[in-house]
Amino acid sequence: MxxxxxxxxxxxxxxxxxxxxxxxxxxxxxxxxxxxxxxxxxxxxxxxxxxxxxxxxxxxxxxxxxxxxxxxxxxxxxxxxxxxxxxxxxxxxxxxxxxxxxxxxxxxxxxxxxxxxxxxxxxxxxxxxxxxxxxxxxxxxxxxxxxxxxxxxxxxxxxxxxxxxxxxxxxxxxxxxxxxxxxxxxxxxxxxxxxxxxxxxxxxxxxxxxxxxxxxxxxxxxxxxxxxxxxxxDHSLYTPDSQSAARARLGFAEDEAIVLYVGRMQFIKGTDVAVDALAELRERNPHLASRTRGILLGAASGVAVDGAGGAFPPSSTYLRELTAAIANEPSVEVRPPVPSHILVDYYRAADVLIVPSRSESFGLVAAEAASSGLPAIASAVGGLPEIVEHGHSGLLIADHNPHHWATAIETLLNDTDLLAELAGHAVDRAERFDxxxxxxxxxxxxxxxxxxxxxxxxxxxxx
The missing domain is CATH 3.40.50.2000 (Glycogen Phosphorylase B;)
Structure with missing residues (x-):
């Protein structure tokens, strides 16, 4: 045809x-x-x-x-x-x-x-x-x-x-x-x-x-x-592999806790929730926050990333406020988006993915991450519950209160056994997506x- x-x-x-x-x-x-x-x-x-x-x-x-x-x-x-x-x-x-x-x-x-x-x-x-x-x-x-x-x-x-x-x-x-x-x-x-x-x-x-x-x-x-x-x-690409090797390739330390956000930076994707949650984590658990790095992998919606590493111009009130919040939170680092063969290393290197979308028809990054062995904390909106089974392959949050997101991040980063269990179930659940x-x-x-x-x-x- x-x-x-x-x-x-x-x-x-x-x-x-x-x-x-x-x-x-x-x-x-x-x-x-x-x-x-x-x-x-x-x-x-x-x-x-x-x-x-x-x-x-x-x-x-x-x-x-x-x-x-x-x-x-x-x-x-x-x-x-x-x-x-x-x-x-x-x-x-x-x-x-x-x-x-x-x-x-x-x-x-x-x-x-x-x-x-x-x-x-x-x-x-x-x-x-x-x-x-x-x-x-x-x-x-x-x-x-x-x-x-x-x-x-x-x-x-x-x-x-x-x-x-x-x-x-x-x-x-x-x-x-x-x-x-x-x-x-x-x-x-x-x-x-x-x-x-x-x-x-x-x-x-x-x-x-x-x-x-x-x-x-x-x-x-x-x-x-x-x-x-x-x-x-793409199950030939997004597969679990050594976290240590992926971290070495990306320049992350072995003892860091990596919280990953992947996608455009915009209100509908809840980028502000991700940044505010990491700031909240610093308030409630300074010791954990001191070894946690939040990686925002993406650029502003409608704006191409610059060659210096992911900065975006403050072209709206939302982006100006988001820029200021990122500048005030030392654990947050913005990196430019990468091709899929490099993205998979970010999924393998991270401890948890956060997907705080306010609206999401599916949530492809959550499925890719799951297939790579990375569990997600995700909004309970749209298609995300298709990918993330709460308490089994990840966690779902019913609102966008940064306090609740910080609590979920803290819970998972402090419980390596739970993280490993969720990761295994995430890989199994991702097999349905073909x-x-x-x-x-x-x-x-x-x-x-x-x-x-x-x-x-x-x-x-x-x-």
Whole structure:
């Protein structure tokens, strides 16, 4: 099957943990590779303002650090074209946007570029990621249907197909982010678009049963059009290994207690909770805090990391306050995001991962850490309880009170036997997350050309 995958606002080749790149980039990169491994031909489309690699250039690679070579024969007017593997091509649409918000305002132009692109026109199936991609694909199809309305038969050759099924992975839902964070930060444009997408897409791919419920309750999606396909983990990479060896490679001392945070630094991810919890730990247990190092591995959302080591400009009140809090807490160190082959060493070297998100559709870093033998203290929100079983493979915190997070950190750092037990169970629990099963669940649920589901609604959610 010929599959088009849309990740327009951020390239799957971008480094997760900075700018607009995060777990979704890993999801797209790994699911595309799983599709190719299953025998499909995949064209990935991005309009990342940073370029195909998310860094302002045309050369890059996958989220796993692999390389991609530019196609010297690519049409310059169609943007850069990178051949990731024999079966995967990454295309960059040169829409000219410099930010995600500008990209959202250029959806009609993106739809036109997609309809003009020969590799998009021949797709048998379109899988979109995030609302901008979904809206562009649906608008492209509206144009296609209008053009083909007078046709008496199927469109063949180099012409546009009448219709390819469109699947949507939201990754985050604006209404849910507002609900969970008790804010109204999301743009009305996004909120309106997501309701249209939920009504018009052929298939909604939820990461967890919790996200499936949110799609149904918040966006009024037809339950028969939603399937659960849990994200996976690269188990060939994220495996337990020697903590001592990993610490030596990263420059950590053997007797340090390492508390790790991985991801973009933003309010919705609860970075402030992580910093405040470590400050609280210093107040209540100075001796433990004196040998504890909190590593924040990432950069500010929407801002690329600088070359000096992870500093970010105070571009908002939240970031200014977070910068000040980090400066005032001697145990906290900010490091720039790293490729996955180095990230796994951080997971192996640390004692505990903290994931204090205020809203989280899944929480991929918690799954990667678990597979590497690192238990997590995580918020009991969204998909995180799918990964962290409280008291068995980690700890869940029901609120964002730094006192409660400091208590959990102190408990685990003072109980090495409990930490080891949680780590073993975390590895076992992570085995359920497999990218092959992710793409199989989505493909099995594909609607046919008429929009009828290929699975019974009772089976939806199985994976």
């Amino acid at each position: 010929r599959i088009s995958v849309l990740s327009l606002h951020t390239s799957p080749a971008a480094q997760p943990g900075q700018g607009d790149a995060g777990g979704m980039n890993v999801y797209v990169d790994q699911s595309v590779r799983a599709l190719a491994a299953a025998g499909h031909r995949v064209d990935v489309f991005t309009a990342d303002p940073g370029g195909p690699d998310g860094m302002g250039g045309s050369e890059g690679g996958g989220a796993d650090g692999s390389s991609a070579d530019p196609d010297p024969d690519a049409d310059a007017g169609a943007g850069a074209k990178l051949q990731i593997t024999d079966s995967i091509t990454l295309h960059h649409l040169p829409v000219g946007a410099t930010t995600k918000d500008e990209l959202a305002d250029a959806i009609d132009a993106l739809a036109e570029m997609l309809n003009d692109h020969p590799d998009f026109r021949v797709a048998d199936f379109i899988w979109t990621h995030y609302w901008i991609s979904a809206e562009a694909a649906l608008r492209a199809r509206e144009t296609t249907l209008a053009i083909g309305a007078g046709s008496t038969g199927p469109v063949i050759g180099d012409e546009r197909p009448v219709r390819a099924p469109i699947a949507v992975s939201m990754h985050t839902i604006g209404a849910v982010k507002n609900r969970d964070s008790e804010t109204s930060h999301e743009r009305p444009q996004r909120l309106d678009a997501e309701e249209r997408i939920a009504a018009e897409a052929d298939l909604l791919v939820a990461a967890t049963p919790a996200e499936r419920r949110d799609l149904i309750t918040e966006l009024h999606t037809d339950p028969d059009s939603v399937v659960v396909a849990r994200p996976g983990v 990218w092959g099963r992710t793409v199989a669940a989505a493909l099995d649920a594909l609607p046919d050309i008429s929009g009828a589901s290929a699975r019974e609604s009772e089976a939806l959610g199985a994976c």
